[in-house]
Amino acid sequence: MLNGNLRNELERFTSSKNIEEIPFSIYQPKLVDKSTTDVFRICVPGMLSVSRRDYFSLFKMMREYPEIYKTRVIVDLLGGVNASESGDKVLAEAKQLAVEGYKVLYYDKNLVAIDEFDEELSKSDIVLGNMHVVMNEFNIYGKSKDSGIMYTMVKTAKPGFLPKGYSILPELKDSTLIFDTYEDLGQSIKNLIDDKDKLALLKQKAKVNSGHFSPEKVYNRLINN
Numbered sequence: 001m002l003n004g005n006l007r008n009e010l011e012r013f014t015s016s017k018n019i020e021e022i023p024f025s026i027y028q029p030k031l032v033d034k035s036t037t038d039v040f041r042i043c044v045p046g047m048l049s050v051s052r053r054d055y056f057s058l059f060k061m062m063r064e065y066p067e068i069y070k071t072r073v074i075v076d077l078l079g080g081v082n083a084s085e086s087g088d089k090v091l092a093e094a095k096q097l098a099v100e101g102y103k104v105l106y107y108d109k110n111l112v113a114i115d116e117f118d119e120e121l122s123k124s125d126i127v128l129g130n131m132h133v134v135m136n137e138f139n140i141y142g143k144s145k146d147s148g149i150m151y152t153m154v155k156t157a158k159p160g161f162l163p164k165g166y167s168i169l170p171e172l173k174d175s176t177l178i179f180d181t182y183e184d185l186g187q188s189i190k191n192l193i194d195d196k197d198k199l200a201l202l203k204q205k206a207k208v209n210s211g212h213f214s215p216e217k218v219y220n221r222l223i224n225n
Contacts (some may be wrong), residue, residue, distance in 0.1 A: 020225070024151035026218055027210040031156045033203070034122045039103070040073045040193045043124035045117075045152045047079040048087030052147075053130045054182075055090045061182040062102055065190070072193055074103040078120055080111040118156070125199065126192070127153045127160040128185075134165075150176075157210040159202040161185060171213070175206035 010019050035041060046053065055077075062069040069075070077094055081087040094106040105120075112120075121127075129149035150169050153160040159175040162168060168176055179185040192199045211217070 020222070022222070023154070023213055023218055024148035025155045025213075026151075026215050027154055027157065027213045028118075029157075031118055031122050033156070034119075035125045036123075037196070040126075040189070040199075041076060041124045042073065042126055042128050042189070043076045043078050043121055043158070044128045044130060045078045045121065045149065046147075047082045047085075048077065048090040049082045049085035050087070050090060051085050052132065054132055055130065056093070057182045058128075058130055058185075059093055059097060061186045062097065062104075063100075065186055066102075068190060068193070069103065070101045071103075073189065074105060076105040076120060076124060077107070078105075078112060078117060080107060080109055082110075121152065121158070122156050124156075124158055126202070127158045129160060129162045129166065131163060131166065133163055151213070153206065154210045154213045157203075157207040159206040161188065172206075172209050175202055175209045177202075 007016070007019055007021070044053070044055075044058070048055070050056075058075070062073075062075065077090070081091050091106055091108060094104050097104045098106075127149070129147065131147060131149065149162070150160070150172055152158075153172060153175070159177070160172070161177050161179055164178050164180045168178075177188055179188060192202075
């Protein structure tokens with residue numbers, strides 16, 4: 001398993017002794033925080049895929065707050081283009097947003113190399129997991145499948161936004177903000193931009209929480225279970 005949130009579901013089919021948790025990634029303190037106070041930078045990690053993530057609601061929300069997203073926020077769509085999952089349509093809309101003056105970053109290629117990914121991730125203030133929690137009748141995040149989004153937060157000690165209904169790792173709960181609608185998300189982003197102290201506290205908590213996933217602690221858990 002990528003994380004322990006799937007354990008209860010898996011235990012319906014097999015004994016817990018057959019289940020081992022190996023994190024998607026671990027905390028890497030060498031990837032220092034490179035965010036700045038000049039602009040609020042949101043990272044949306046992962047290959048562009050409309051079946052997995054709701055980009056168009058995010059884009060709609062950005063257009064509803066042009067005074068913010070044209071001047072005070074950068075949205076980084078940190079992933080390659082999956083044309084088989086309409087990633088090319090997401091890319092086309094991202095390019096149109098940029099033409100309109102919105103601060104959106106995109107990668108016009110199939111794959112973002114890991115070093116580039118880590119470098120751009122380190123510049124973010126917060127990670128946005130804009131997943132469709134229920135992808136279809138067969139795939140539900142937290143039951144039939146999982147995402148590496150929380151371990152992307154762990155890797156460089158970033159706080160995150162996750163959708164209501166997504167199963168959050170207990171270690172990350174106080175550095176994760178939940179949104180129900182994209183209107184909620186827009187307001188939460190504005191609050192963080194306006195309240196620098198709240199953002200700073202979230203980042204401090206994220207750093208502490210990522211420490212639970214240091215190589216040493218992960219290794220000790222593996223050998224003791």
